[in-house]
Amino acid sequence: MTDPTGYRRPDPATQPPYDVPAYGSTHHRHPKQALVRVPHTLTEVSGPRFSPAWYAPHADLSTLNGKAALGERIIVAGRVLDEDGRPVRGAMVEVWQANAAGRYHHPGDQHDAPLDPNFLGRGRVFTDEEGSYRFTTIRPGAYPWRNHPNAWRPVHIHFSLFGAGFAQRLITQMYFPGDPLLAYDPIFNGIADAAARERLIARFDLDITEPEWALGYRFDIVLRGREATPFENDGAH
């Protein structure tokens, strides 16, 4: 049986480490032993297929039961590609976020900001044949957290993605351009490589923007690509 082609290993500078001293919650949650590297097998290169029949899409977070949520309506769209620029088709993209006031519809969020009865802040979409996805929501607010004195998370939307292979699984956060809080955020700055950080920031896009309706932001996402396929043995020709 032919071995499956594995996924490429990331340049460590482009991914955050487990231990980030400036991010307090990592202190007791990061492993101290080295991870054991596993060559990719069927287990890692296969992945769950999510049928919209079982996992219903929900692309409009900006209304609930026909009533509009408060805040600035926005459209977020982009493409999911692999490292070689190939579209990842049929990828399930889940998103969740705070409301316009910076409060999550979550019992654990006790920030003194109002809940919005017309905003839950979760969605699910699938990429099409070009790897494109799109959803409508409300621009979330910044919110405080207790990581350090006067700590505030920059405005962000959480993204969860499943590619074709389990090794492509990704959870990340999309940030907004020009946010002054990015400079102070240990989660964002846990990534050493400046270009990799920059790619977590969506871009305002006038083509996605809909007149008289909503501003548009583009957020493209890249999942791991396959290792180069070994050259075939010349003698086999």
Place this chain on the structure above:
Amino acid sequence: MTAATASQTAGPYWHLIDFPEWADLLRADGPNAGVAGGERIVLTGRVTDGQGAPVADAMVEIWQADPEGRYDGAFHGFGRCGTDADGMFRFVTLKPGPVPGRGNQTQAPHVVLSIFARGLLKPLVTRLYFEGEALNETDPVLQAVTPARRATLIARPTGAPGEWRLDIRLQGEGETVFLDI
């Protein structure tokens, strides 16, 4: 080539994408409703941190083969479960079969476990194996782990019918072996 997008923590509010029924892969109204055969099992365990405290806000996901060891069959081998106040997770699924490894190797039956949580800027990935499987002795991943730490990957029967338990220790004494995949 553009490098893969950086991972970020799921944070404490990921429950907005928690659908507790996903922890039961055999749910009557789920993608495996029409799948027949196989041995029903329960996978449970507690996630604790470096101080031994329960990790009560973790998202645990599983990925596994079907009872024949296939990933491309009808069985949908994915589940998601949030840990409770005691750090416990619980999945209902079918016991996976042995899966082909690289070369001529065979992998012992296993379930991939991924932990996402506040304080984890990227997931911690490990595997759950089943105590008493003869193939454990030759499984390439188990063999790559020092014998002293191998037990952190092997679930044991709890005594309840079909129930297996594997605790996950993120840090410190008895730290779970995590995999770089």
